[in-house]
Amino acid sequence: MSKYESVIGLEIHAQLLTESKIFCSCSTTFGNEPNRNICPVCTGQPGVLPVLNKKVVEFAIKTALALHCQIAPYSIFARKQYFYPDLPKDFQISQYELPLATNGYVEINVNGNTRCIRIHRIHLEEDAGKLVHAGSDRIQGSTYSLVDFNRTGVPLMEIVSEPDMATPEEARAYVQEIAALLKSLGVCDAKMEEGSLRCDGNVSIRPVGDKNLGTKTEVKNVNSTKALKDALDAEIVRQIKAVDAGERIIQETRHFNENTGQTISLRSKEEAHDYRYFPEPDLVPLEVSKEWIDEIKQGIGELPAEKIKRYVEQFGIKTEDVETILESPGMAEFFEGAIRLYGKPQIVANWLTGEISAYLNAKKLEIKNSKLKISTLVGMLALIDKGTISGKIAKEVIVKMLDTGKSAEEIVKESGATQISDEGELIKAIQEVIKNNPKPVQDYKDGKKASITFLVGQVMKVTKGRAKPDLVNKLLEKELS
Amino acid sequence: MNELLIKPSHELHELLNKKEVSSSELTKLFFERVESVENKVKAFVTLTKEEAIKKAKAVDEKISKGEKIGPLEGIPIGLKDNLCTRGIKTTCSSKILANYLPPYNATVIEKIIAAGAVPVGKTNLDEFAMGSSTENSGFFTTKNPWNLETVPGGSSGGSAACVAASEAVLSLGSDTGGSIRQPASFCGVVGLKPTYGRVSRFGLIAFASSLDQIGPLTKDVTDAAILMNIIAGYDPKDSTSANVAVPDYTKALTGDIKSLKIGVVSDLMGKGIDNAVKDAIKAAIKKLEELGAVIEEVSMPSFEYALPCYYIIAPAEASSNLARYDAVKFGHRTPDPQDLLSMYYNSRREGFGPEVKRRIMIGTYVLSAGYYDAYYLKAMQVRTLIKQDFEKAFAKYDVLVSPTSPSVAFKAGEKTGDPLSMYLSDIATIPVNMAGIPAISLPCGFSNGLPIGLQIMGKVFDEEAILKTAYAYEQATEWNKQRPNL
Ligand SMILES: [Zn+2]
Numbered sequence: 001m002s003k004y005e006s007v008i009g010l011e012i013h014a015q016l017l018t019e020s021k022i023f024c025s026c027s028t029t030f031g032n033e034p035n036r037n038i039c040p041v042c043t044g045q046p047g048v049l050p051v052l053n054k055k056v057v058e059f060a061i062k063t064a065l066a067l068h069c070q071i072a073p074y075s076i077f078a079r080k081q082y083f084y085p086d087l088p089k090d091f092q093i094s095q096y097e098l099p100l101a102t103n104g105y106v107e108i109n110v111n112g113n114t115r116c117i118r119i120h121r122i123h124l125e126e127d128a129g130k131l132v133h134a135g136s137d138r139i140q141g142s143t144y145s146l147v148d149f150n151r152t153g154v155p156l157m158e159i160v161s162e163p164d165m166a167t168p169e170e171a172r173a174y175v176q177e178i179a180a181l182l183k184s185l186g187v188c189d190a191k192m193e194e195g196s197l198r199c200d201g202n203v204s205i206r207p208v209g210d211k212n213l214g215t216k217t218e219v220k221n222v223n224s225t226k227a228l229k230d231a232l233d234a235e236i237v238r239q240i241k242a243v244d245a246g247e248r249i250i251q252e253t254r255h256f257n258e259n260t261g262q263t264i265s266l267r268s269k270e271e272a273h274d275y276r277y278f279p280e281p282d283l284v285p286l287e288v289s290k291e292w293i294d295e296i297k298q299g300i301g302e303l304p305a306e307k308i309k310r311y312v313e314q315f316g317i318k319t320e321d322v323e324t325i326l327e328s329p330g331m332a333e334f335f336e337g338a339i340r341l342y343g344k345p346q347i348v349a350n351w352l353t354g355e356i357s358a359y360l361n362a363k364k365l366e367i368k369n370s371k372l373k374i375s376t377l378v379g380m381l382a383l384i385d386k387g388t389i390s391g392k393i394a395k396e397v398i399v400k401m402l403d404t405g406k407s408a409e410e411i412v413k414e415s416g417a418t419q420i421s422d423e424g425e426l427i428k429a430i431q432e433v434i435k436n437n438p439k440p441v442q443d444y445k446d447g448k449k450a451s452i453t454f455l456v457g458q459v460m461k462v463t464k465g466r467a468k469p470d471l472v473n474k475l476l477e478k479e480l481s
Numbered sequence: 482m483n484e485l486l487i488k489p490s491h492e493l494h495e496l497l498n499k500k501e502v503s504s505s506e507l508t509k510l511f512f513e514r515v516e517s518v519e520n521k522v523k524a525f526v527t528l529t530k531e532e533a534i535k536k537a538k539a540v541d542e543k544i545s546k547g548e549k550i551g552p553l554e555g556i557p558i559g560l561k562d563n564l565c566t567r568g569i570k571t572t573c574s575s576k577i578l579a580n581y582l583p584p585y586n587a588t589v590i591e592k593i594i595a596a597g598a599v600p601v602g603k604t605n606l607d608e609f610a611m612g613s614s615t616e617n618s619g620f621f622t623t624k625n626p627w628n629l630e631t632v633p634g635g636s637s638g639g640s641a642a643c644v645a646a647s648e649a650v651l652s653l654g655s656d657t658g659g660s661i662r663q664p665a666s667f668c669g670v671v672g673l674k675p676t677y678g679r680v681s682r683f684g685l686i687a688f689a690s691s692l693d694q695i696g697p698l699t700k701d702v703t704d705a706a707i708l709m710n711i712i713a714g715y716d717p718k719d720s721t722s723a724n725v726a727v728p729d730y731t732k733a734l735t736g737d738i739k740s741l742k743i744g745v746v747s748d749l750m751g752k753g754i755d756n757a758v759k760d761a762i763k764a765a766i767k768k769l770e771e772l773g774a775v776i777e778e779v780s781m782p783s784f785e786y787a788l789p790c791y792y793i794i795a796p797a798e799a800s801s802n803l804a805r806y807d808a809v810k811f812g813h814r815t816p817d818p819q820d821l822l823s824m825y826y827n828s829r830r831e832g833f834g835p836e837v838k839r840r841i842m843i844g845t846y847v848l849s850a851g852y853y854d855a856y857y858l859k860a861m862q863v864r865t866l867i868k869q870d871f872e873k874a875f876a877k878y879d880v881l882v883s884p885t886s887p888s889v890a891f892k893a894g895e896k897t898g899d900p901l902s903m904y905l906s907d908i909a910t911i912p913v914n915m916a917g918i919p920a921i922s923l924p925c926g927f928s929n930g931l932p933i934g935l936q937i938m939g940k941v942f943d944e945e946a947i948l949k950t951a952y953a954y955e956q957a958t959e960w961n962k963q964r965p966n967l
Binding site for chain 2: 043046047048050079081085090
């Protein structure tokens with residue numbers, strides 16, 4: 001066992017899913033051609049002024065409530081000043097003193113244990129633009145650089161945890177929990193690979209049992225929860241080695257290289273920034289009334305943790321199925337809608353987490369954007385119950401439903417995939433199987449009753465799965481007796 | 482000189498309505514005037530003759546059709562060159578913005594366009610409105626029409642001089658520490674700084690965001706009220722603009738100030754104020770008393786800290802507001818920069834003048850880690866004290882009066898080598914911006930042929946009281962009828 005323990009705190013930057021930017025009315029649509037979503041305000045033209053987007057505040061309050069934070073009735077914006085070409089005003093409007101929310105917590109599950117991670121603060125700020133460099137991958141050494149301001153002014157919410165995580169695994173679980181929460185609140189799509197959720201880790205080590213915190217380093221450039229865990233693991237190993245070798249840890253920012261699995265020093269001390277924060281004089285203090293908070297509270301509905309509990313208790317379905325359902329945007333609503341029409345929660349859950357999720361994941365779709373409707377899914381389940389199609393056929397039918405948006409009945413009719421309920425037709429098939437399989441037939445007649453399973457399988461094959469197995473079994477027994 | 486050139490807008494409006502003169506004739510007349518005196522006065526950075534002619538024609542068509550025209554329709558106006566005008570050069574009199582074409586109009590410009598005023602051009606200022614003489618303009622110095630050896634004041638020197646020299650009927654300026662009132666005083670015109678938040682700042686190129694305010698410079702108090710009617714009001718594009726009802730300011734011009742309580746700020750009537758100025762102010766106070774006002778002296782002890790605090794807060798905000806001139810998106814870029822830093826350093830070194838650099842450095846310093854509390858935070862606390870001093874005084878008085886400037890216009894070059902003495906010329910105007918209250922300056926006498934200005938300060942959002950007082954005084958005196966002989 002190591003004689004050191006690690007202490008981890010995380011800063012999460014979440015891009016909020018508002019339609020317009022935080023201080024102007026430009027669209028936040030991702031992936032447009034460069035410098036399409038821009039205006040005088042978000043390009044920092046002389047004379048422009050910011051106007052705070054109310055929706056952004058609402059999303060942050062929603063999150064703050066879900067994370068049990070205290071929401072400040074009075075908070076202020078500040079200018080964080082530094083020169084960089086992706087920052088049109090050469091300062092970022094952020095919050096420094098008096099942030100929007102403080103003192104919250106979230107519960108995470110790691111290896112069956114529940115841990116409470118405290119939230120230090122939540123604040124709002126604007127995103128910067130994007131640089132494209134010619135001749136190098138950074139500004140140093142490039143022949144020229146281009147700047148795209150589409151992302152400039154996209155609202156960011158920063159969630160800062162307390163240093164409450166003891167292991168990289170906990171850090172990973174924390175990010176997953178926050179991501180699920182943001183998604184279920186509909187405030188952020190939380191895609192780390194696309195940068196809509198970004199995460200920096202602050203990590204230090206100390207001798208086991210020591211109460212004082214060691215010098216921390218900040219680990220950047222992780223774009224998945226796995227990378228976060230790997231980066232923290234690597235950084236902890238580096239720190240332990242350094243301390244054991246008698247070196248001192250210096251407070252610095254370190255860059256994680258996914259290829260080497262190592263962290264490297266990003267900024268030397270002399271480049272340490274003095275951001276010269278001061279209150280943003282172009283914005284008035286943000287006042288949040290109790291009434292507004294109550295109104296937002298009403299609109300939040302159930303949080304993921306509450307929902308998991310309810311689904312397990314009320315519907316008796318498996319926790320892992322609930323988690324899969326909640327991970328996919330809109331699927332919980334779909335699930336509940338289907339249950340209202342059809343009942344049988346576990347059967348609905350099986351279909352949603354099985355074939356349907358597989359299809360959606362492969363096509364990178366959300367269920368609400370797919371062609372499947374609650375009514376058509378329920379229609380298909382009813383066909384199975386009536387015996388019109390087998391479960392096996394249904395797995396093909398559902399893919400066609402997702403592809404075309406047609407009902408199961410239409411698809412079955414078109415493909416002739418209905419089950420054979422005409423006994424005469426079935427008996428014909430059975431007689432054919434008996435004729436072609438004399439050995440198993442003899443075995444059965446000699447008392448090896450188990451060989452009937454083989455014969456049923458053969459009948460199913462001949463009927464291309466359109467027969468009902470129990471009916472086949474019954475009719476076979478009759479024919480063989 | 483054609484007598485139309487010296488008339489205020491409300492008189493010209495009558496003549497336009499009676500078809501005694503057309504807007505096109507008026508416009509032609511003013512541009513002829515510009516041609517004959519502009520080489521001496523140098524009030525304009527850019528002239529907008531084509532726009533003006535087009536606009537005047539449109540107004541004349543309206544009149545000929547018998548349509549009603551608004552009070553400023555067809556009236557030539559000068560616009561300070563820190564107000565963004567779409568597609569028309571807006572330079573802030575800085576080399577760094579020498580060729581900047583804004584993609585949008587300031588809210589006040591939209592309002593001026595909607596009001597149908599005829600734009601003569603963009604007026605010269607101290608670079609980024611930092612200065613008290615227009616000598617800090619990155620292009621050239623504007624001259625005081627009363628004496629071309631002296632400065633017109635600043636930073637709205639061009640806006641004051643163009644009205645005094647009859648190159649425009651009226652103009653818009655901006656006031657951060659006295660930049661409307663002090664040049665109005667130096668040039669013998671009326672200048673009003675509205676309450677902070679009364680006029681939208683959207684499109685006013687920021688110097689110090691918490692102090693800047695746009696306001697009128699005019700030939701008389703009535704014109705100031707008329708222009709205020711057009712530019713005042715809440716703007717959703719400016720979060721700091723106030724959602725407060727805007728009265729009809731011309732209604733305040735009753736001429737009746739009986740029993741009005743006036744406080745004379747004793748701290749601005751002592752040391753550092755020229756005797757000639759003091760005498761003129763005392764005479765003005767006597768006149769106000771004769772008109773029925775009740776006069777008392779009031780002391781504002783926090784005023785002595787206003788100037789030093791201003792020179793912390795204003796540069797702090799300026800250092801941040803001017804960061805965006807980084808040669809990335811617009812403005813001057815040094816030829817052939819070697820790398821990013823040399824682009825930043827050289828472009829800003831070449832683009833900004835010495836006073837702007839001085840203030841950026843001061844502002845950067847006072848916001849730096851370890852100095853913030855001692856300077857910026859402390860200055861903000863003193864600012865609160867200044868506000869409280871005003872609140873106390875306004876519990877007792879309807880308006881306060883003082884000189885606008887400690888002296889009349891000084892000689893060009895006299896103070897350029899001594900920034901502190903230059904800064905002192907705003908000692909009476911700065912407390913007003915620190916408190917966010919409105920104040921007006923109007924002519925109240927002469928010394929050596931140079932105008933003296935009386936400053937009248939009012940409660941927050943009570944521009945009516947200062948307009949009322951100023952109007953009563955103006956009606957009882959002849960100072961504003963004086964015109965420089967160019
Ligand atoms: Zn924009």
